[in-house]
Amino acid sequence: YREMMHALKNVMMVVVESLINKFEEDRMHNKDPDSKTKKERQSGYYTDNCSDSDSSLNQSYAFMSQEQLQLLVEKLDPVQPKEVRQEALQTLCIAPPSDILNSESWPNLCKHLTMSLSDPDATFSEKILRFYAKTFSSSPFNMTREVYRSLARHLELYFLSGEYSLRISAGLDVSNPDITYLLKKVRLLNEYQKEAPSSWIRHPEKYMEEVVESTLSLLSVKHEPDHPASTDFLSPVYFLSLIDIKAVWFKKWMHAYYSRTVVLRLLEKKYKSLVIIMAMCFHSPVKFCFLLVNPSKALRESSSNFLFFIVKGDKQNAFYTGPELQYIYFVHSLCLLGRLLIYKQGQNLFPVQLKNRKDSISIADLLVLFTQLIYYSPSYPNTALAVHTDNYSPASLVMEILQVFCDQTGCAAECLYTDAVINALLHPVQGLLSGTEVYINCLETTLIDVADILARIAAVEDGLSLLLYGENEKTAKEDSPTAVHIIVQFTKKLLHDDISLLSGSESLPVVKGAFIFVCRQMYRTCEGLQMLIPYGLHESIGEAWKKVSLLSERVPTPVTGADSTSSISLESKNILLWEETLLDALLNFSATPKGVFLLHSTGAMNDCVNFMFSSLSKKLQTNEHEEFGNRVIVTQMATTPTGAVALQGSGFIKTLVTELWALLECGKDDLRITQPKSTPVDPIDQSCQKSFLSLINLLTYPAVFELLSKQDIPNKPMYSLREVPTDIIDIIDRLIILNSEAKIHSLFNYEQSHIFGLR
Structure with a gap:
């Protein structure tokens, strides 16, 4: 083994030495003036190899000694002539990134590269950026973190320098070469941000902390408050928002506890100003017109233009106005804050004290502002573009955040379960109940979204208690009704078609169904039903069902013409769907004993049971919000x-x-017998357990009396093997009271079936 290692070492030394000599010969040959054409071709080859998009199979590497690397660092010094630096950069591009990053000269080289990124020669700085990209794609995290910090530091210095003078009010022309190059740097930074979390857990926490801190330091860049252009400063966050509008990078950083702890600790100790800046954009209704009752038409149009640019990629409209930049920043901040508030340590960052102001923003204040965005956000025209813009509209973004909050029990208790948030959700409902004028865009959509959040809250025990009794049951005021009273009153008005603003709306049945579902989440419990009984909601639902059942029985005569036929068919489907919704709502009164009595009083018991049997036959899944x-x-x-x-x-x-x-007598065709059954038989076969429990739950005393009273056991003298029981009395006769040879011989699995019957 030693001889083999010694021989291998000698061979490798010879190979490396020959490669180094070959590189020296090639470099000396390129300096020959007679080989100018070859040098130009070689230069182009090096430039292509700097691209991070090339295949590694087409790239050549040159091994370099420490002395050569040190010489390379000296040549890349910004004080050196342009030709010397370009030649050194070409050499750098063909060297293995791992050799460069592990060398003793890397710290000095990193400084030179950081300074050279601001070089006026766009071609030269572009090559450095390509070298960074190649390093990111081919080196491990413990090496690339230094490159990332170098790029982040360069951008931070650039934004703080006097040469940077971009303002929000002036807009941003992304077709400008300087802006395009700046966006390339930010994009490279963002790509690394999204890829780093997949590997940094395998390295010391210190490395990850360096990346996180350099990022937060860059995003915190701003003018001093007393600077005349501090409020109009186009900060790095705006550029990052252009590249990653929904803050996917932050979502990945906050996903794992390992990185989330570091991010939140740094935000709390050193970069809380970043949270304050994001929160301030929701606190200034002048700056963001979404919080006004009548949103600005200009802002509404500009946000639509921006969304159109995202969807269509219109290069001719590559200019972002000030309001468009504000909108992009708003969406990015909304996604950041929404992700931040999910976690307990992120919630501890609030309340935040606003600078130059006496007031502060708490979590409740922020959630109220979030909620207001649902019904005050701009509405978009009903076109094909609306499908794409929904992903970026304030209402849809806020709904995503609130739905995530509802799914997280701890987060919901801290953020959503407050009277302030519930009152904000019920604001449009209270306005419609009182008959006051409501300034809401897309009223039907808003009500459906509000009902969705309320249903999610009511599905949890703590949330249901909040809706029934308020935040503090002991200090609840009699003159201020809790949420349950407002919801049930509004639902009854919807069922009676007493809301004038919604009359004739195509989405009215959907709105009704959404609020019925909220009530259903409450009356499925004894406490909730007790609160709803005085309002007679079951009677209102029963009356609505009787009306729609009459309509469903009428089959309209088709009129000649395809359009009328299709419209009638669609109308019939909507009627049937509405009838099923009402039957389902009535059926769920049976979740409590008192509710069964109320269902019986509506006269819809048989129809509800038939509907339930149909649902069970179709094996429909239970709603995700039902236990x-x-x-x-x-x-x-x-x-x-x-x-x-x-x-x-x-x-x-x-x-x-x-x-x-x-199951008992026939068994399953696909059941594979791997070993003989034990004797005596098992207490109960697994395949029969579900049916056994269903039968036991069904046979309560009232059911047994109704199903078995005044019935005699058949006790036939002969039973056919194909004769299948159809009633409870038949099960008793065939499986329990086996008092004749005919009954025993009629069973294929006598022992198992009889034991099942006895149980």
Whole structure:
């Protein structure tokens, strides 16, 4: 082994030495004046190899000694002539990045490269940027962090320098070569930000902290408050927002606890001003007209133009106006704050004290402003473009954030479960109830969004308690009704078509269904039902169902013409869908014993059970905001005589018994027997357990009395092997009371079936 290692070492030394000598010969040959043409071709080759988009198979590398690297650093000094620096940069491009980053000369080289990024010669600085890109793509994180810090430091110095004079009010022309080059630098920075989290967990935390701190330091660049142009300064955040408008980089940084802890710690200790700057954009209604009752038409148009530019890529309209830049920054800040508030340590950053002002912004204040964006944000024309702009509209962005908050229990308790936020959500509802004039864009969409958030809140125990009793049940005022009263009153008005602003709207059934679902989340519990009983909501839903059921029975005569036929078909589908929504709402009253009684009083018990049986037959999934499905409702219904009779009449019990018999006696065709069954048989077969539990839950005392009273056990003298039970009395006869040879011989799996019956 030693001899092999020694021989291998000698061979490698010879190879490396020959490569170095070959490189020296090539370099001396290129200096020959007679080889000018070859030198130009070689120069072009080097330039191409600097591109990060080339394949590594087409790139050649030259190994360099420490002395050569030191000489290279001296040649790249900004004080050197332009020709010397260009030649040194070409040599740098063909050297392995790992050799350069690991060399002792890298710190000095990094300083020279950082300064050279500001070189007036665009071609020269572009080559350095390509070298950075190649380094990012081919080197590990522990090496590339230095390159990233170099690029971030260069940008920070550039924005703080006197030569930078861009202002928000003047707009931004991205077709300008200088702006394009600046955006390339920011884009390269952003690409690294999104890729780094996948590898930095394998390295010391110090490395990651250096990257995070250099990023936050860059984003915190701003003019001093007393500077005349401080409020109009086009800071680095605006450029990053142009590249990554939804702050995907920050989402990735906050995903893992390992990096999230570092980011939040640095924000709290050193860069809290960055959070203050983002929060201030929501505190200034003059700066962001979205918070005004009547949004500015100019802002609405400019945001639409910006979104059109994103979707279409219109190069002729490559100029961003001041309001468009503000809108981009607003979206980026909204995404950052939304991600920040998910975590406890991020919530601890609030309240933030606004500079040069006495007031501060708390989490509740921020959430109220978020909520107001749902109904005060600009509306866009109903065109194909609207599908794309929805992703960037304030309402859709806020809805995404609030939905994430609702899914996070701890976050929802800290951010959403306050009276201030609930009142902000119910603001348009209260306005419609009181009959006051409501200045809301897209009223139907706003109400649907509000109902969605309220339903998510009501699906959680703490959220339901907030809607029923308020933030503090003991100090609740009698003259200020809690959210549940406002919601149920508004729902009743919707069902009675008493909202004039919504009359004739195509989306009215959807709005009704959304608020019925909110109420349904409440009356599925005993506490919620107790609060809703005085309003007679079940009667209103029952009356609405009776009206729509009459319409569903009428099949209109088709009129000649394809258009009229299609319109009638669509109208019929909408009527059937609305009828199913109302039946589902009535059915869910059965989740509580008192609710079963209320359902029976509406006269819709049989129709609801038939609807439930149809849903179970189709194996429809339970809504994501509900803790249980229709099988729990079956148990509740079986506790009443009328419910048991309705279950019998719908065919539910027959289907249950038939499925049970098939599992016991027929088994599954695809069941693979790997070993003989033990004797005696297992207590219960796994395939029958679900049917067993369903049958046990069904057989309450009222159900047993209704289903078995005044019925005799068949006790037939002969049973066919194909004779399948269809009722509970048949199950008792065939599986429990086996008092004849005919019953025993009619069973394929006598022991298993009989034990199942006895259980």
